[in-house]
Amino acid sequence: MRIGLDVGGTKTDALAIDESGVVTARARLATGWGSDAVVQTVLDAVAALTGEGGIDRASVRSVGIGMPGQVEPGTARVVHAVNLGVAELDLAAVVGPALGVPVRVENDVKAAALGAYVLHGGVGTTGYLNLGTGIAAGIVRGGELWRGARGTAGEVGHISVDPHGPLCRCGQFGCIEAFAGGGAIAERWARPGALPVRDVFDAADAGDPAAIALRSGLARGVAAAVRVLVLTADVDAVVLGGGVTALGDRLMADVSAELAASAAASPFMRSLHLEERVELLPAGSPAAALGAALIGDVRDTELDGAAALTSS
Amino acid sequence: MRIGLDVGGTKTDALAIDESGVVTARARLATGWGSDAVVQTVLDAVAALTGEGGIDRASVRSVGIGMPGQVEPGTARVVHAVNLGVAELDLAAVVGPALGVPVRVENDVKAAALGAYVLHGGVGTTGYLNLGTGIAAGIVRGGELWRGARGTAGEVGHISVDPHGPLCRCGQFGCIEAFAGGGAIAERWARPGALPVRDVFDAADAGDPAAIALRSGLARGVAAAVRVLVLTADVDAVVLGGGVTALGDRLMADVSAELAASAAASPFMRSLHLEERVELLPAGSPAAALGAALIGDVRDTELDGAAALTSS
Structure with missing residues (x-):
């Protein structure tokens, strides 16, 4: 049994998969703030799976953890996980001994x-x-995650696509993230509301020019971003996920129209x-927790066998 | 001994490498126009290496050929090699029997x-x-060429970076190739001359505003394009090659200034x-012929061993 956790800014998604890659238990809980609370959240999540989740603790052979922030290559050290209030944390060193199994950490x-x-x-x-507060991508081929040389693979959000576009928080103008990042949109919308991107869509539907x-x-x-991924890495498919994709078809209709316009030209x-190559991750899909479970104890190049076996 | 050919629009570069990857013979000849003449060029190039070049014909165990145009994955069929006057050609089928060794073909x-x-x-x-008439890239990691799903990996030339930029021959506005392709620059410069990009640099040095x-x-x-390659694939280094790089430091100075400006912002x-991650392929460097020789009989994943052994 392998456990995977997706430790997000507000919630932590946890699951266990069996040897065939089938999801056998799942739990969700609130994420604590700061290093100590994040460590406790990880321990609580594992306890939830092995307690109410019914997973035999002795059968757990690894725990993989996906987290926002930079994970130093080959280590379990997370740095700059600002959404979690974590400046620096070696999760494997802290929770590994308590859990008694190998712990691996990966960027979410x-x-x-x-x-x-x-x-x-x-x-x-x-x-x-x-598509979340920021924009980032990951590329997987034949079960292997493309890691690149220095940890910036998939940072497509900071490719500028319009020198006259909005200023990005990175300092450049017209970055993909300055157009499409939930954080950048909320900042430019500048009105109160818990779901600013949804508010923008509602206001656009009502005819508000700024929202449109x-x-x-x-x-x-x-x-x-889709074009960059296809024209650089030639991926078969681009799967969209992240908080902004909760907009579902409302988002996809606009993206499809944009792609259709460039195809027409x-x-x-x-x-x-x-x-045809763009699709939405189904709502509530445990992609990050599942990926974390797989990363937990399998080397990337060994994932082929597990690939087609997962259900939820 | 492995032979590699770079069959270009005007010239063909040919070399032989020994088992350690060391270049032992080199030849250059004019490329013929059209399928029959291209086939003859390939045979002549091999003959030049095994004749004047002093390579023992019996020691040749493979021939790899790099060509402009699309090479269908897993085959030696080249289509749309417009610069060579070739609509469609299965080079391995035609020259393989005459040469008596395996022949592999790859996009140049x-x-x-x-x-x-x-x-x-x-x-x-x-x-x-x-950087040639058009703009295209290739990504290699651990000796393996990234091939992607459908043959468009590295087509970064058609990523638009400015919706108000010049119209690209692909139909989009502001593609990287519309700004930086030698063909697009020559077309917009629209003055006679054999080396239009060099003419543009000379005129810019003399203060011509259009050239600037x-x-x-x-x-x-x-x-x-450098940013796209680093932010998507996180390559250690971007090596610039192709006809336009004959401008050498004159080109590099401008590119470095552009990168420095975005770093400052x-x-x-x-x-x-x-x-620090951008460099120029040395002038006259036989990169394509060398790569073709390696592709000739070694599977991509086997190249690691040959990697550090080459000199010229």
Whole structure:
């Protein structure tokens, strides 16, 4: 049995998969704030799976943890997990002894990319595009996560696609994230509300010009990221996930229209069939927790066998 | 002994490497026009290496050929090699029997990417950015060429980086290739001359405003492609090659200035150290022929061993 956790800014998603990759237990709980509370959340999540979840503690052979923030390559050290109030934390060193099994940590978007690859059928090359406060991607081919040289693989959010576009918090103008990041949209919308991107869509539906511009920028940014992933890494499919994808078809309709417009203008773009290659991760899909479970004790290159076996 | 050919629009570069990957013979000849003449060029190039080149014909165990145009995955069929007057040609089927050794064919940019990786030291992840009539890239990690799902990996030239930029021949506006492709620059310069990009640089040095704008667009396009390769695939280094790089330091100075400007504006871009990660393939470097020789009879995943052994 392998356990996977997706430790998010507000909630932690936990699951256990058996040797065939089938999900056998799942739990959700609130994430604590700060290093100590995050450690406690991890321990509580494992306890929930082995308690109410009915998983035999002795059968657990690894715990994989997906977290926002930078994970230093080859280590379990997380740095700059600002959404969790964690400046620096070596989770494996802290929770490993308490759990008594190997603990591995991965950036949450990379974990979700691996989970999305498996959920997408576990074949070929998949690009996972996370639409949350920021924009980032993960690329998986043949079950192997593309890690790159220095940890910036998939940072497509900071590719500028318009020198006259909005200023990005990174300092450049017209970054994909400045158009399509939930944080950037909320900042430019600048009105109170718990779900600012949804508010923007509602206001756009009601005819608000500022909201229409923001909504169209979001679609433009997502479409640009899709093109970057296909034209650089030639992924079979781009799977969209992350908080903003809760908008579902409302988001997809705009993104499809944007891709259709570039296909109409360009025979080359048309030949790529981008519209058919973009899909939404189903709502509530445990991609990041699943990917974390797989990362927990399997080397990336060994994932092929587990690829097609997962259900939820 | 393995032979590699780079069959270009005007010239064909041929070399032989020994079992350690050391270049032992080299020849250059004019490329014929049309399928029959291209086949003859290939036979002549091999004859030059085994004749004047002093290579024992019996020691040749494979021939790899890099060519412009699309090479169908897993085959030696080249289609749309417009610069060679070739609509469709199965080179292995035609020249294989005459040469009596296995013949493999690869797109010339992909072959050059593999050669550039080896020339760059044969470790880590290398992006090769070809600046010619068009713009295309190849990504090599651990000796393996990233092939992607459908043959468009590395087509970064058709990523739009400015919706108000020049119309690209692909139908989109502001593609990297519309800014930085030698063909697009020549078309917009629209004055006679055998080396239009060099003419643009000379005119820009003399203060011509149109030439200054074209030169700055070239640097902007190249810098954008470098950012795309680093932010998507996180390559250690971007090696620039192709005809336009004959401009050498004149080109590099502009590209470096462009990268420095974005580093000055953005702490995130600064953290990537892009200026230090870009380099020029040395003039006359046989990257594509070398890569073709390696592709000739070694499976991609077997290249690691050959990586550090090549000299010229």
